[in-house]
Amino acid sequence: xxxxxxxxxxxxxxxxxxxxxxxxxxxxxxxxxxxxxxxxxxxxxxxxxxxxxxxxxxxxxxxxxxxxxxxxxxxxxxxxxxxxxxxxxxxxxxxxxxxxxxxxxxxxxxxxxxxxxxxxxxxxxxxxxxxxxxxxxxxxxxxxxxxxxxxxxxxxxxxxxxxxxxxxxxxxxxxxxxxxxxxxxxxxxxxxxxx
Numbered sequence: 001x002x003x004x005x006x007x008x009x010x011x012x013x014x015x016x017x018x019x020x021x022x023x024x025x026x027x028x029x030x031x032x033x034x035x036x037x038x039x040x041x042x043x044x045x046x047x048x049x050x051x052x053x054x055x056x057x058x059x060x061x062x063x064x065x066x067x068x069x070x071x072x073x074x075x076x077x078x079x080x081x082x083x084x085x086x087x088x089x090x091x092x093x094x095x096x097x098x099x100x101x102x103x104x105x106x107x108x109x110x111x112x113x114x115x116x117x118x119x120x121x122x123x124x125x126x127x128x129x130x131x132x133x134x135x136x137x138x139x140x141x142x143x144x145x146x147x148x149x150x151x152x153x154x155x156x157x158x159x160x161x162x163x164x165x166x167x168x169x170x171x172x173x174x175x176x177x178x179x180x181x182x183x184x185x186x187x188x189x190x191x192x193x194x195x
Contacts, residue, residue: 054116055083067109069102070094074125074145081118083110086125089148096173096194099124099149103182104167107153111160118156124149124190148190149173152183 055063060078064085071087071094078084085106089099103122110117125145153160159181172178173186173194186194 053114055110055114063109063114067102067105069105070098071102071124074127081116082121083117083119084121084123086123086145088145089124089126092193096171097168100168100170100172103151103172104164107160107164107167111153111155112164118154120151120153122151122153123147126189146189147187148193149187150185153181157181 055078057078060076064073064076069087071089073085074088075086076084083106087099087102106122107120110120124147126148128144128146163181167178170178172182173184178184
């Protein structure tokens with residue numbers, strides 16, 4: 001009886017292993033069959049962008065990079081529920097359209113995609129070259145910056161939900177309504193550049 005009992009256990013283990021192997025193979029083959037029918041052998045993304053639920057110091061850099069801003073972020077800061085971004089205006093060709101487009105992208109990310117941003121501070125900064133430095137060190141030395149303009153937008157601003165899409169098609173830096181909505185401030189140089 002002992003020998004028959006041992007044989008019966010091995011049969012059960014063998015049967016369970018075979019069933020497990022068949023299930024594993026079926027699970028691994030079925031998605032491939034479905035993929036061929038629907039994707040026609042096209043490449044599948046390995047990583048998918050996760051929707052931004054809340055801004056944090058852990059995802060701040062990735063969030064800003066994903067915006068593909070035309071102006072280079074010179075400084076980004078996240079404290080509490082306040083996002084502060086300094087955008088470097090390095091060329092005179094970076095006019096009000098570029099500024100407004102980047103502002104719209106930042107505000108959309110902060111107030112529409114993220115759920116924990118209460119205020120966005122944006123400064124448009126111009127790098128100043130230090131003419132006293134010559135040679136290879138000139139490129140590596142951090143330049144001083146001067147402010148051209150600044151905006152202060154808050155989550156509680158009523159216009160965000162209805163007018164944000166119109167920001168880059170309007171003239172936010174010259175229109176008095178938009179200047180008020182964005183709480184815009186200009187330096188003398190910034191004001192003359194935008195007019």
